Amino acid sequence: SAETVLRASHQFPGGKGDVRDEMVQLMAKEVNAADVDLEIQVYPGQSLFKAGEQWGALVRGRLDMTALPLDYASGRHPEFSATLMPGLVRSHDRAQRLNDSEFMGMIKKVINDAGARVLADAWLAGGFASNDRCITSPDTVSGQTLRAAGPAFDEMLATAGASIASMPSSEIYTAMQTGVLDGANTSSGSFVSYRIYEQVTCLTAPGENALWFMYEPILISEQSWNNLNEEQQAALTAAGEKAEAYFAKEAAGLDQKMIDVFKENGVEVVNMTPEDYNAWLDIAKKSAYKTFAENVPNGQALIDAALAVE
Amino acid sequence: MDPVTSGILVVIALMVLMAIGTPIAFALGAVSLTALVLDRGMGELIYFGETFFGNVASFGFVAIPMFILMGAAVASSPTGRDLYRSLDLWMGRLPGGLAISNIAACSIFAALSGSSPATSAAIGKLGIPEMRKRGYPDGVAAGCIAAGGTLGILIPPSVTMIVYGISTETSIGRLFIAGAIPGLMLAGLFMIWTLIACKMAGGYDSPNPVAEAAARVKENVEGNMKALVRVLPFLIVVMGILFALYGGVATPSEAAGVGAFLCLALAIIVYRMWQVKPITIIMRDALRESVMIMLIIATAEIFAFALSSLFITQTVAGAIADLEVNRWVLMGVINLFLLVAGFFLPPVAVIVMAAPILLPIILAANFDPYWFAVILTINLEIGLITPPVGLNLFIIKGIAPDIALRDILMGSLPYALCMVLAIVLLCIFPGIVTWLPDLLMDS
Amino acid sequence: MSQPYDVSETSERSVIGSYIRCMDTLSVATALLAATLLALGVLAVVHMVFVRYILVESTVWQTEFTTFAITAAMLLGTPYVLKTGGHVAVTVLPDSLRGLPKRIMQLAAHLVGLGFCLALAFGSWYYFYEAFSMDWTTGTAWNPVLWPAVLPMAIGISQLSLQYVAEILRGEH
Ligand code: NA
Ligand code: NA
Numbered sequence: 049s050a051e052t053v054l055r056a057s058h059q060f061p062g063g064k065g066d067v068r069d070e071m072v073q074l075m076a077k078e079v080n081a082a083d084v085d086l087e088i089q090v091y092p093g094q095s096l097f098k099a100g101e102q103w104g105a106l107v108r109g110r111l112d113m114t115a116l117p118l119d120y121a122s123g124r125h126p127e128f129s130a131t132l133m134p135g136l137v138r139s140h141d142r143a144q145r146l147n148d149s150e151f152m153g154m155i156k157k158v159i160n161d162a163g164a165r166v167l168a169d170a171w172l173a174g175g176f177a178s179n180d181r182c183i184t185s186p187d188t189v190s191g192q193t194l195r196a197a198g199p200a201f202d203e204m205l206a207t208a209g210a211s212i213a214s215m216p217s218s219e220i221y222t223a224m225q226t227g228v229l230d231g232a233n234t235s236s237g238s239f240v241s242y243r244i245y246e247q248v249t250c251l252t253a254p255g256e257n258a259l260w261f262m263y264e265p266i267l268i269s270e271q272s273w274n275n276l277n278e279e280q281q282a283a284l285t286a287a288g289e290k291a292e293a294y295f296a297k298e299a300a301g302l303d304q305k306m307i308d309v310f311k312e313n314g315v316e317v318v319n320m321t322p323e324d325y326n327a328w329l330d331i332a333k334k335s336a337y338k339t340f341a342e343n344v345p346n347g348q349a350l351i352d353a354a355l356a357v358e
Numbered sequence: 359m360d361p362v363t364s365g366i367l368v369v370i371a372l373m374v375l376m377a378i379g380t381p382i383a384f385a386l387g388a389v390s391l392t393a394l395v396l397d398r399g400m401g402e403l404i405y406f407g408e409t410f411f412g413n414v415a416s417f418g419f420v421a422i423p424m425f426i427l428m429g430a431a432v433a434s435s436p437t438g439r440d441l442y443r444s445l446d447l448w449m450g451r452l453p454g455g456l457a458i459s460n461i462a463a464c465s466i467f468a469a470l471s472g473s474s475p476a477t478s479a480a481i482g483k484l485g486i487p488e489m490r491k492r493g494y495p496d497g498v499a500a501g502c503i504a505a506g507g508t509l510g511i512l513i514p515p516s517v518t519m520i521v522y523g524i525s526t527e528t529s530i531g532r533l534f535i536a537g538a539i540p541g542l543m544l545a546g547l548f549m550i551w552t553l554i555a556c557k558m559a560g561g562y563d564s565p566n567p568v569a570e571a572a573a574r575v576k577e578n579v580e581g582n583m584k585a586l587v588r589v590l591p592f593l594i595v596v597m598g599i600l601f602a603l604y605g606g607v608a609t610p611s612e613a614a615g616v617g618a619f620l621c622l623a624l625a626i627i628v629y630r631m632w633q634v635k636p637i638t639i640i641m642r643d644a645l646r647e648s649v650m651i652m653l654i655i656a657t658a659e660i661f662a663f664a665l666s667s668l669f670i671t672q673t674v675a676g677a678i679a680d681l682e683v684n685r686w687v688l689m690g691v692i693n694l695f696l697l698v699a700g701f702f703l704p705p706v707a708v709i710v711m712a713a714p715i716l717l718p719i720i721l722a723a724n725f726d727p728y729w730f731a732v733i734l735t736i737n738l739e740i741g742l743i744t745p746p747v748g749l750n751l752f753i754i755k756g757i758a759p760d761i762a763l764r765d766i767l768m769g770s771l772p773y774a775l776c777m778v779l780a781i782v783l784l785c786i787f788p789g790i791v792t793w794l795p796d797l798l799m800d801s
Numbered sequence: 802m803s804q805p806y807d808v809s810e811t812s813e814r815s816v817i818g819s820y821i822r823c824m825d826t827l828s829v830a831t832a833l834l835a836a837t838l839l840a841l842g843v844l845a846v847v848h849m850v851f852v853r854y855i856l857v858e859s860t861v862w863q864t865e866f867t868t869f870a871i872t873a874a875m876l877l878g879t880p881y882v883l884k885t886g887g888h889v890a891v892t893v894l895p896d897s898l899r900g901l902p903k904r905i906m907q908l909a910a911h912l913v914g915l916g917f918c919l920a921l922a923f924g925s926w927y928y929f930y931e932a933f934s935m936d937w938t939t940g941t942a943w944n945p946v947l948w949p950a951v952l953p954m955a956i957g958i959s960q961l962s963l964q965y966v967a968e969i970l971r972g973e974h
Contacts, residue, residue, distance in 0.1 A: 096663070110405060202942045214860065391920055410925070414872050427843065611846060619844070619847045746893040747891050
């Protein structure tokens with residue numbers, strides 16, 4: 049076996065086709081094939097570090113690599129909340145353009161300063177589901193009890209008149225079944241894997257005007273990176289590019305798979321119109337964006353930079 | 359160092375530290391931290407606080423202290439006495455009736471409490487002196503309370519099922535229901551053995567003269583009905599809590615919090631325990647047991663983390679999966695492993711440490727994870743009444759220090775064999791476990 | 802000749818005695834704090850259930866508050882449980898010994914336990930220092946600062962270490 053072993057940890061199920069697990073596994077395979085005396089050992093499903101502890105372990109060099117929803121570290125770097133901010137991304141095409149923008153430059157600077165670097169970008173899309181009425185324009189959420197994924201969404205939805213119940217995504221199903229929740233807001237993948245289609249009447253798919261996007265890059269610890277030789281670093285960079293390309297190919301497919309499964313189960317599927325999207329953006333500017341700009345030193349600059357992308 | 363060697367060293371170090379009398383929680387923590395620092399460097403020590411805190415601070419685990427508090431509230435009230443009196447009236451005239459009443463009382467109390475030592479303590483405080491007074495052999499008196507108490511973690515609610523649910527990401531509500539019928543079956547087996555033991559010993563309840571018995575009945579009917587009425591609110595609260603949990607209306611932590619609150623309120627209202635002293639006793643008992651359990655969970659989590667970090671978990675699981683033995687041979691080996699682990703470790707520690715290794719194997723061999731949870735629980739119940747670490751034995755020793763350990767052990771042994779029989783029955787008829795959850799939850 | 806020695810031994814004994822009494826009192830005090838936090842955690846859950854299921858309104862802080870309050874209770878409770886012998890141990894082997902071998906074995910076990918507690922106390926204070934000096938928050942909807950959740954662990958485990966020393970001294974005298 050190889051001289052240098054990198055330990056990669058993530059919270060997603062291993063070997064079951066989860067796209068983030070596939071990305072890490074693909075990198076492990078590529079690095080192995082490059083024959084640079086480097087091996088990536090994957091610990092899926094929180095079998096090493098718990099989801100919330102991965103960032104801290106990574107930047108201290110206790111963990112070499114991770115596939116991490118970056119917002120999980122927003123308690124230590126409030127800037128990261130911008131990577132789970134309603135309406136900042138809008139579509140997969142725009143996510144691609146965002147990756148090379150000044151906005152992501154600012155985010156990646158925070159990542160680098162903290163002691164980590166990005167090997168592959170990934171923006172996952174998500175939507176809304178409800179068993180009350182379709183969630184499109186802001187007035188459709190008023191009176192519904194919703195579970196949102198992330199504090200910024202909580203704030204925006206509450207401002208639009210929804211009640212918020214916080215719980216892990218694994219509990220959405222039973223909460224909907226028993227009427228504690230009317231609707232939920234999470235990633236396309238979670239909607240399918242938690243069988244939410246059995247409990248709802250309407251799905252708002254991401255489409256061209258999606259509010260929900262979350263940044264889940266593959267990261268490496270700066271300490272681990274510096275311990276690699278140039279050949280190994282080159283192999284890892286190449287593997288990261290392959291993983292990123294693989295993800296870009298799969299991303300839209302994840303949304304389509306969700307739409308197919310929900311339709312098969314007789315769920316109505318709708319999209320937001322540009323008018324709906326802009327109405328939500330107005331509410332977000334008054335709520336989540338405003339709070340973010342107030343609490344984060346360069347918060348307003350981050351939002352402006354993200355919105356400036358075509 | 360390869361994972362197999364380091365695995366063996368870690369296990370030996372743990373056994374040595376436990377053998378010299380280091381408290382289990384500290385032995386687990388010391389071995390894991392040393393292994394981590396040797397393998398990964400001083401960073402593991404510097405950031406140990408963060409790792410440790412992350413292991414305890416979860417909304418899932420906080421259900422455990424709250425369920426224990428709920429049990430403590432019920433236990434400190436005279437519910438045990440009331441339950442006991444009512445049951446004694448109804449069963450007192452059977453041969454060995456008092457011992458059987460004790461097992462029945464343990465079963466009912468098990469439905470009010472999530473922990474086994476608490477169940478043994480609550481019923482044993484009255485049951486053991488009463489049985490000895492009426493001429494039962496010490497072994498039967500101690501054994502039926504020690505064993506009856508173990509039902510606390512099989513009949514819902516159950517502290518260990520919560521830990522299993524969190525460790526394996528299975529539904530805690532479903533785990534709870536899965537334990538109900540096997541729990542009653544096991545209680546039945548205990549009763550059958552008790553009858554046999556009493557017949558063999560010949561020294562139980564010298565039959566009361568008819569007149570005396572009649573007088574007792576007359577005197578007791580009124581008191582017992584009142585006693586039952588007072589127990590009823592607790593039973594209703596706990597049943598309500600459990601139904602909320604099974605229906606998925608509430609998470610275990612919500613159910614536990616509301617349950618603890620209502621049972622405390624009932625203890626204060628129904629039993630008028632509003633003085634400082636009884637409330638202090640409830641809080642003290644709850645704190646003592648839950649701190650002990652939570653510290654063991656936390657250090658067992660560190661131990662599991664160390665095993666995974668050293669790649670021992672993955673190596674062992676992979677090796678077992680590659681064996682390709684018959685699935686029932688595999689189940690036999692796993693049972694043996696659990697039995698031995700249970701001799702030395704409290705149930706929660708075994709679950710936290712073994713679940714990451716065992717669950718993938720169980721699933722690969724096509725066993726139902728809920729059925730396995732019940733098998734595992736019964737195995738660990740055996741551990742509660744066997745030396746060197748038998749939490750229920752410690753309780754019995756505390757209640758009746760003058761009963762020789764040998765008598766307690768000899769009295770408990772047949773009940774351990776009942777549990778082995780129960781495991782065999784559940785292997786032959788897995789429907790005993792799966793029928794009720796399928797009926798209630800898959801509609 | 803023996804006079805000064807006796808005096809110093811007596812004062813040594815009284816110093817140790819008052820150390821033990823002081824630690825016992827402190828451990829009871831942290832236990833009282835722990836019981837209060839446990840009760841507060843329960844009340845927060847009841848409040849959450851009431852707001853979420855009866856009033857059908859947003860619940861933001863209760864889950865996290867309960868988690869931190871009860872975690873704090875568990876860690877602040879550890880010294881009291883040590884003082885009252887509640888941390889389960891296998892004592893079959895030391896119990897079967899007598900005299901010096903028994904004392905050595907007990908001391909070794911105590912030192913292992915104390916060593917672990919000191920390591921954890923150090924880690925806890927370091928975590929507290931990081932959370933405090935870098936203004937870490939929890940990153941949730943409620944998003945409180947983290948250090949008040951970590952401080953009880955640092956205090957509880959430090960007192961646990963001090964109580965451990967008291968237990969060792971109690972055993973020796
Ligand atoms: Na129980
Ligand atoms: Na045992």
